[in-house]
Amino acid sequence: MSDHLSPFMLNSLADGELPAEDLARANEHLARCPLCTTDALHQTLLKSATAKAGQRYSPSAHLLEKITHQSARQIFQPQTETEARSRGTFGTLRWATVAAALLVSVSFLLIQRAQRTAIASTERAALVTEVSDQHIATLAPSSPPEVLSSDKHTVKPWFQGRIPFSFNLPDDLPQGTTLDGANLTYLNNQPVAQLLYSIGKHRVSVFVARRSGAVRPVDLVAEHSGFHVKNFSTDDLDVIAVSDVDPARLSDLVSAIEKAQTGTHRRSN
Amino acid sequence: MTLLPWKRADRESGPQTSVFEDLALPLFPSLYNVASWLCSNPTEAEDLVQETFLKALRGFPAFDQGTNFKAWIFRILRNTYLTSRTGLAATRTVALEDELGTSEDSGPGLHPEAAIDRQTPEINLIRLSDQAALHAAMEKLSPPLLEVILLCDVEEMKYKEIAAVLDVPIGTVMSRIARAREALRRTLQPHHTPIREFRA
Numbered sequence: 001m002s003d004h005l006s007p008f009m010l011n012s013l014a015d016g017e018l019p020a021e022d023l024a025r026a027n028e029h030l031a032r033c034p035l036c037t038t039d040a041l042h043q044t045l046l047k048s049a050t051a052k053a054g055q056r057y058s059p060s061a062h063l064l065e066k067i068t069h070q071s072a073r074q075i076f077q078p079q080t081e082t083e084a085r086s087r088g089t090f091g092t093l094r095w096a097t098v099a100a101a102l103l104v105s106v107s108f109l110l111i112q113r114a115q116r117t118a119i120a121s122t123e124r125a126a127l128v129t130e131v132s133d134q135h136i137a138t139l140a141p142s143s144p145p146e147v148l149s150s151d152k153h154t155v156k157p158w159f160q161g162r163i164p165f166s167f168n169l170p171d172d173l174p175q176g177t178t179l180d181g182a183n184l185t186y187l188n189n190q191p192v193a194q195l196l197y198s199i200g201k202h203r204v205s206v207f208v209a210r211r212s213g214a215v216r217p218v219d220l221v222a223e224h225s226g227f228h229v230k231n232f233s234t235d236d237l238d239v240i241a242v243s244d245v246d247p248a249r250l251s252d253l254v255s256a257i258e259k260a261q262t263g264t265h266r267r268s269n
Numbered sequence: 270m271t272l273l274p275w276k277r278a279d280r281e282s283g284p285q286t287s288v289f290e291d292l293a294l295p296l297f298p299s300l301y302n303v304a305s306w307l308c309s310n311p312t313e314a315e316d317l318v319q320e321t322f323l324k325a326l327r328g329f330p331a332f333d334q335g336t337n338f339k340a341w342i343f344r345i346l347r348n349t350y351l352t353s354r355t356g357l358a359a360t361r362t363v364a365l366e367d368e369l370g371t372s373e374d375s376g377p378g379l380h381p382e383a384a385i386d387r388q389t390p391e392i393n394l395i396r397l398s399d400q401a402a403l404h405a406a407m408e409k410l411s412p413p414l415l416e417v418i419l420l421c422d423v424e425e426m427k428y429k430e431i432a433a434v435l436d437v438p439i440g441t442v443m444s445r446i447a448r449a450r451e452a453l454r455r456t457l458q459p460h461h462t463p464i465r466e467f468r469a
Contacts, residue, residue: 011447015421017428046450047422053403054423057305059298063315067297067322068290126320133354186352189324189345 005029005036014043127187127240128224134185135205135227135242138196145181145196155182155195163191165210167237170260174252176200188212197253202245204253209238222247230254234261289329292338293322300346303419307350307412317353321346340430347416347434406456414449421446 005013005026012018013026030037137143147158152169159166162184173179176199183194185207192209211233222229228247231240232254241254300321305314325342332341407415420431421442428446432439 007447007451008443011443011450015428015446043450046453049403050407050418050422050453051425053400053407054306054419055302056404057302057314059301059315059318063301063318064297067319068294070319070322070326126323130352134352137354186348189348 003029004033005039010036010039010043013040014047128229130187131205131207131229131240131242132224132227134187134194134207135203138183138194138205139203146183148181150179150181152179155179158182159184159193163193163210165236167193167208168260169195170256173197173256174199174249176249177204177253177256195257199243199245199249199253202243204241204243204245204250206239206241206253206257209240211236211238232258234258237261288334289326293325293342296339296342297322299424300342302423303343303416304346304350306407306415306419308353309408313353317346317350320349324349337430337433339424340426340433343420343424343426343434344436402457403453406453409456410449410452414445414452417442417445418449418453 009018009022009026013023018026030040138145147155149155152171156167156169159182169179178198180196180198180203182196185192185194187207187209190209190212192207195206195208197204197206224242227242227244228250229240229242230247230250231238233239239254239257241250241257243250297318301314301318304317304321305311308314308317321342325345328345332338407418410418416435417431420426420434421428426434428439428442431442435442
């Protein structure tokens with residue numbers, strides 16, 4: 001075993017991550033070892049070349065404009081609130097000012113509501129896109145389910161310790177419907193169960209997530225890119241099903257899953 | 270699951286939303302660059318960046334002022350990428366070999382940290398100045414190795430920040446960096462001699 005600097009040391013040296021003590025030791029070694037000095041030089045050259053080559057893509061002005069506009073819509077909100085508060089404070093003696101402040105407040109509320117509606121709509125669209133994308137990913141023959149089983153007593157326990165909630169699977173499935181397996185996946189940065197069913201030759205993905213106030217699935221669009229989307233919520237869970245199967249047959253499966261969630265109350269459809 | 274500081278959502282009052290723009294917009298080119306490397310598709314990269322900004326804007330009230338905003342938003346970008354079609358396909362393809370440390374980037378029986386070439390600095394310098402070769406070498410990296418190199422070398426993040434973005438231990442970051450650089454060297458100079466073989 002040689003006492004040359006280890007590759008980890010050389011990497012840390014190039015990245016400026018060596019603690020002072022190790023750095024002093026490394027410098028001392030480099031002063032008397034041409035081999036390690038060459039290695040250290042090459043590490044630094046590689047790092048700087050990679051840094052330069054990595055700066056490869058520049059965003060278009062159009063994208064920046066879109067994102068800036070998106071942020072500006074949010075930023076407008078608190079500014080208006082401040083202005084309204086200011087007018088209320090300094091104009092209390094004048095009815096006209098009060099009326100103006102009232103008008104501004106009403107306008108602000110209307111704008112705020114419109115903005116909230118727009119944002120909620122964008123969030124819902126993003127959610128539908130995300131579940132559709134994840135469903136499409138499972139259609140590839142090269143993407144088998146992480147748990148491959150038609151037995152609900154195998155599929156459900158597989159999620160123990162993987163997701164922070166539990167759910168029930170139906171005992172009886174509609175005719176022609178089979179459970180294929182499941183995946184652990186993520187929606188809105190939260191772990192969710194993706195149950196995979198087949199209805200005839202059509203694949204169905206059913207996403208079961210812990211209920212969150214962030215996105216209410218009440219108004220999810222019924223169709224996206226040729227896929228039908230059905231959803232319901234209980235007190236604890238949000239469930240979204242995606243498939244290109246006939247909507248009536250998809251509804252049958254969703255109803256069966258909903259009935260299996262005992263002791264819960266349906267909120268939406 | 271580790272609860273990172275910026276995940277604490279029970280703050281009494283969030284920062285002004287306008288602060289978000291000041292913090293996020295300067296990072297826009299970096300986010301787009303990393304997104305483009307990961308997606309290899311301009312349209313998907315644009316969607317990824319837009320979705321990242323939307324999620325970050327929505328979650329900004331829960332962000333702890335004073336903590337690392339760059340690491341926070343890059344983590345959102347990465348998580349969003351992982352749930353995208355490209356990200357899911359990529360992780361399913363490489364997850365196993367990444368865990369086992371036996372990807373195509375590591376030679377048989379070769380410890381990932383065990384290779385430094387014995388070429389002269391002059392030769393290396395000429396080779397490293399070839400941008401096309403470097404781009405091709407980086408494109409060959411598996412996503413876990415590519416992202417760590419982008420965060421370390423391009424974004425100049427510290428190991429601790431990278432560990433926070435990727436949600437892995439610092440040791441894993443160091444290991445991936447070593448493997449990524451070894452893979453780059455192998456691609457750029459196929460006949461290089463690993464340091465331990467040379468010194469044995």
